Amino acid sequence: MNPTDLPAPPLDRPALAEATARFTAAAAATGAADLVYAQLDSPLGRLVAVATPTGLAQLSYEDFRGGLDAVLEDLSVRLSPRIVEAPARLEDTQRQLEEYFDGRRTTFSIPLDWTLCGDFTRRILQATAQIPFGATATYGAMAAAAGNPKASRAAGRALGSNPIPIVVPCHRVIGTSGRLTGYTGGLERKIQLLQVEGISLG
């Protein structure tokens, strides 16, 4: 025998996959991971959902945020690099979104984490979250609800930076006289969401 080298031991891929899944589930359940994410399917395309132990912090249209890796790298810098994939933690979010798109749900009961929002943005978005399914409101009304009736432009910017679209229904905020302005996932998606809620503009 001339073992100048040892052959690397075989890699038991199914056992490794199981161990990895068990690790990420435990990291999510114990809060050792600061952030967990999952890719969710929706009629509006692939979404990336990100949660902290407090609640859902981000729901991104994957194509609008430069893809999954760009979303994760951005969060890694802004919040924490302790981020793991844990679909089980986001199953409830996936289910509620499915019910919403199927017309079987008009309000979401998902705990939210506003950590990605500044104070003004948070107040605008919390007011936005009060707009009922199937109704609309103006930017000025949102600014007023946040305590500054003159800040409708700033309200528009805050809504444009909404990190949790669909669940925080910024699509229900429209210009005066029903004009559609921008949307974080593109105007086409805003129209589709309003259609889901039985609102046709025209």
Added chain:
Amino acid sequence: MSRLPPFQRFLDAHAPRVWRYLAGMVGPVDADDCFQETFMAALKAYPALVPGSNERAWVLTIAHRKALDHLRARARRAVPTDAVPETPHHDPPPGEAEVWGRVRALPPKQRAALTLRYAGGLTHAEVALALGTSEEAARRSAHEGLKRLRADADADPAATADADHRPSSRTPAT
């Protein structure tokens, strides 16, 4: 400017080598426990890792500590008997070269040096980092380990069958 990748990417990149290393060190049955402990410790310490540092040496250093803890705990649990078994008590998994069973029977330093290098895919310099020794000492441990495996094989020619491989493309360069 280099940044820490999101932990999931770090996990994807290093899980296979950590698994191979632990399977080599503690055996495939106990590898899972050590794997969980290794990555949980890595996750906790991760934000303090300096971006651009040697990730694989860092994570295998942690894995090595967990493997040693595990082997010590196993030794404490072991019931003393008159007959000391020469070889580990569990069967090698299907597909594992028999030689790894004999690597696990080597003294701890030699076993760790060989396993970090040939299962973990580290260079001698990285093995030294993980073991907290000099590169020279790491080389010597690996050399002595190989010598001992060779001597075992000469004493028992049947044991050479699946250990007699030439270096594969996976094997790190010296």
